Amino acid sequence: MFNSFGAIYRFTTFGESHGAGIGVVIDGVPAGVEFDEEFLIEELKRRRPGRNRFATPRKESDTPEILSGIFEGKTTGTPIGIWIPNRNQRSRDYSNIKDIFRPAHGDLTYFRKYGVRDYRGGGRSSARETAGRVTAGAVAKMVLREFGIKIRSGVIEIGGVRGKKVDFDHARQSPIFALDPDLEPQWIEIIDRAREEHDSVGGVVKVVIENLPVGLGEPIYYKLDGVLAGAMVGINGVKGVYIGNPDAHRLKGSQNNDQITPTGFETNNSGGVLAGISTGEKVEIEVYFKPTPSIFRPQKSIDTAGNPVMVELKGRHDPIIAVRGSVVAEAMGAVVALDMLLLNATRRLDSLKKIYQ
Amino acid sequence: MFNSFGAIYRFTTFGESHGAGIGVVIDGVPAGVEFDEEFLIEELKRRRPGRNRFATPRKESDTPEILSGIFEGKTTGTPIGIWIPNRNQRSRDYSNIKDIFRPAHGDLTYFRKYGVRDYRGGGRSSARETAGRVTAGAVAKMVLREFGIKIRSGVIEIGGVRGKKVDFDHARQSPIFALDPDLEPQWIEIIDRAREEHDSVGGVVKVVIENLPVGLGEPIYYKLDGVLAGAMVGINGVKGVYIGNPDAHRLKGSQNNDQITPTGFETNNSGGVLAGISTGEKVEIEVYFKPTPSIFRPQKSIDTAGNPVMVELKGRHDPIIAVRGSVVAEAMGAVVALDMLLLNATRRLDSLKKIYQ
């Protein structure tokens, strides 16, 4: 249960960053959906580090192998198994981190929890695992588009500099998935400077789900917004999340309440969710990423024996998580949207009668 | 599944705001725990509206009836059923809202989802349901204190005015659960003004879990922080959540990384969670509440036939959710902490050998 996500549309991942690869098993995919392998590869590319200088230049080719669940190009209703082999598995040199815990990583907590020290990179806690999430998200999108549901994302803040425009088309082709074209140069400069200074920066991602039917979300404990929040904060490096207008807690009711008209809501401060159920308006989510924990400056830590040490990391890492993270957040959003769509199909007698008659 | 929360320590609630009462069934409580009914009543009182002028003055006496699961003052390991009857169930006059949807409430989304119009107050989406959460949280605390784990909360921001001090002892006895004694008068004024203006205000709650053992949280999809985030955003009126330093996304890695020393972490920007697992430091959570949707000004809406109407609510409501909400957030934090404690007991061979031998 620990490594699975979702109620009906449910995926499970396995594999570690420096093991053989990352696997994902997707259960609950409705039968009869066209499987678009090209699209899956495309989505994995978006997540992949090394695609430009703003992301880790390690070569991860991320070629998914479809192991099951598809027949003659369509989903069969049986679980879809997908395997993404790790490249460059050649025995690397971990001698510098073998016995020490990197600050702000999971090294220490994994060791204390499991009593095992897998010193090879982040093991299971590595961002490598998010390839599994993006895979599950890509398959979810193949289903969602059958219903006209669309999900997009981009970066809205970097290093404390907040964007004003929200242009998803621009973000799609931006090297840093920038939502605000005007701020893109400044954001790139912030990232470049962090890299030069062997440091890293945090950022904020915006995810929007469009055309979601009214009525999705299962109150009280499987609400659309509650599940989305859990999904987002479960992503590596995410520390916070907000649904709708991120100033809501500073507003008055008279400012925040979305007035209702016969043609819809006048505003969307609610972010498309009321009482845990979709309103039919855009679902809007902000996701807050901490700066990359791997920085290339001396840091204080301890070794496995508990002695104080200075850590000096080597190698290369994205100086920002939020850029690649936006693709992961988008994927998790797609997974949640589909799961809610499926669950909601069981919630009314008249809906069920449309199927069974 | 929709109305249950938790994996091992799992509670289920039922009942509506204007029905007979609120029920909660708590499963997975370890056997042999002393049941402290006084404490439960105390906790329910803290949540109760009407305790002072900052909360709805409706009389909810919230006297819990213990229906099962306790024998000779101790938990037996069987489910604990608790029933909290609603008072004042006398047929109220709903004629003014019977056919209209209140803005920023769940009226519209519930109707669209279920095709049913239960016009009596908020029905299932009412804050009344949170009595069930507080009950489950109180029982969780009875177990947690056996392990020295403590959980506290308070309000850290109201109407955009942020507190600087964090004094949980003060909050405990403050009429508005204010964490900053210096700002308490100003915050009270903000609330009073909102009430006078028939308006409402948002706020921010801080929850802290102390003395949580290292190693709690189940990566990758049942992480401590992910589950906490889902639990918090699932609370009525909550739109956002943050684990640890809420500025993390604006910081550099060199600022945000908590340096490790033989005696612990030098700082706690992580909020006590790394890679989804507790570090042994305080778990710190911020919870963002929107302003109360019920305001007493004319608002635009539609009726059940889709015609435009002006809504004029009557009655009385807290002009702020965050105050009472802090007790609910604290309860959800306790539930998550206990659930993680139980799950973690199964995760190591050496732990299991301590039990079975």
Add this chain to the structure above:
Amino acid sequence: MFNSFGAIYRFTTFGESHGAGIGVVIDGVPAGVEFDEEFLIEELKRRRPGRNRFATPRKESDTPEILSGIFEGKTTGTPIGIWIPNRNQRSRDYSNIKDIFRPAHGDLTYFRKYGVRDYRGGGRSSARETAGRVTAGAVAKMVLREFGIKIRSGVIEIGGVRGKKVDFDHARQSPIFALDPDLEPQWIEIIDRAREEHDSVGGVVKVVIENLPVGLGEPIYYKLDGVLAGAMVGINGVKGVYIGNPDAHRLKGSQNNDQITPTGFETNNSGGVLAGISTGEKVEIEVYFKPTPSIFRPQKSIDTAGNPVMVELKGRHDPIIAVRGSVVAEAMGAVVALDMLLLNATRRLDSLKKIYQ
């Protein structure tokens, strides 16, 4: 989780035999179903002991109180809470069993598991709890009949004497739910003799689900037959279960394979399930009940200190579980059928398109 059953249509029970009552919370009921309270009371009556001399003559009036989830006579989609108070809770005299474990009961295993000795009757393991199951089954039937699905049961074997006829109409009005009218007198005699001899007898129940749509059941680990089997053997006193022709394991393939014709299957040895999925034929289940463990003869046991004792039970108990048990088995079958109906609504793209368009 321990006290809940079902995936989407999911019920939770609480309460002990000599506590305040038995509660049941039913989640996942589709909105818009007419709630038939008379029918619920009728179903509870069928299960009730004391209805005739073949069942415990204790007076359990089993009047259900509907606490939530119904509005204006219809289900709202929110959880239905139902409470059935125990009568005769007056402090009984348990002195004769307070410190001893009754053979073939759960007394010993509950004590060893939980370290708690609730000596008042069976506590949670009592057949009293099955009132909760029958309640959940009755509500399931209210939904199933909207789809023309019917579920019936009766007793097909008592004390090793097997019936030849299967007449559900007769069973419905028979004092021992006898499926074979010809054997009814003999079966009654067997039961009466067991009672006179202070002994008890076992029996076999047959449950049939008619008109179940083709395609229900979720392979591989939530198959229709696997879930039915788990549901049945989880009932108090049930030791075995069989789906379809209970001689299948003695047959040859050429005898057991149901030949397929354009109008259906020529035989139904499969019991309406192939590969875990309903075939559209009748689902046929046999359920094997052990004899009532409470007999009124001296038996060897131990006390809580581990000393050997002779147990002499007092009071009255059904000398057969299978009779009342048939109503419980029927209820569990209804719950499983509905849960599968709901799950299956999510499994095909074309089904979903009928709902969302």
Add this chain to the structure above:
Amino acid sequence: MFNSFGAIYRFTTFGESHGAGIGVVIDGVPAGVEFDEEFLIEELKRRRPGRNRFATPRKESDTPEILSGIFEGKTTGTPIGIWIPNRNQRSRDYSNIKDIFRPAHGDLTYFRKYGVRDYRGGGRSSARETAGRVTAGAVAKMVLREFGIKIRSGVIEIGGVRGKKVDFDHARQSPIFALDPDLEPQWIEIIDRAREEHDSVGGVVKVVIENLPVGLGEPIYYKLDGVLAGAMVGINGVKGVYIGNPDAHRLKGSQNNDQITPTGFETNNSGGVLAGISTGEKVEIEVYFKPTPSIFRPQKSIDTAGNPVMVELKGRHDPIIAVRGSVVAEAMGAVVALDMLLLNATRRLDSLKKIYQ
């Protein structure tokens, strides 16, 4: 959820009989357990068809590839992914069954459920999938033996001829896993005759779990016996299950009740389970397998267009499922035993205190 089994120790399988292979992901394995790959291979060999003339002589080498979850020979607490490639995937000739439904197989029900016709062998419903179950069972046994728990199985009845002796040591090395050495020649003759006659036979398997601690099993809806029953009937070809003495329903209470003495139970009619909780005695289970549905005689069926056809299967199949099935049943028993062991670790305050202090 459909393709996963277990609550804490939870495995998920994927893959079809004529696809690339069978995968299994095992979650919830405690950290620190020695991983015994030799043992896993050994277990898979026991299940493998083609090991002798009593099983399908197809060559399935069943070499498991360990993809994750193991580091330096021990479990790490992260999910263990295992992949078993299918051999002989070369495009076979399915022309004779491409458009027809084989009687007593899942062909028809899968098609009706999913609207998809994967005509290549049994697809997901094939016995090939049970390699995943045996894998999960083998890993469970690696943990169980740390606690001295042992699980064994064998065949106790073939073609209606019931064995009298129960010799697990003999069964282990018997070509047909025969529990009764005296009957082995007769049973072999029955199987051989069925093969010659292009027919098949049913059988009964006995599974015994030894040394299981008292107290395992979670009443009311996750009982040890209920979950075991569901696990067994979910296996391909299983139609029934019995816990304990399979004559219990024919006995009187005075015969069936196991008398309790200071040193244990005098008999074990209960099969080691009372009220859903292990008693400490041997857990004894009987599993009833139907005859192999694939027989090589003309059978009536329909094609995908609904027209009547005569089916003539080609190829080779075990004339009995129960032989290989015993290994699968044993594996499922191991999985359930471990899951219950883990769950029970969370059920008492004093147990938890042994871990957290």
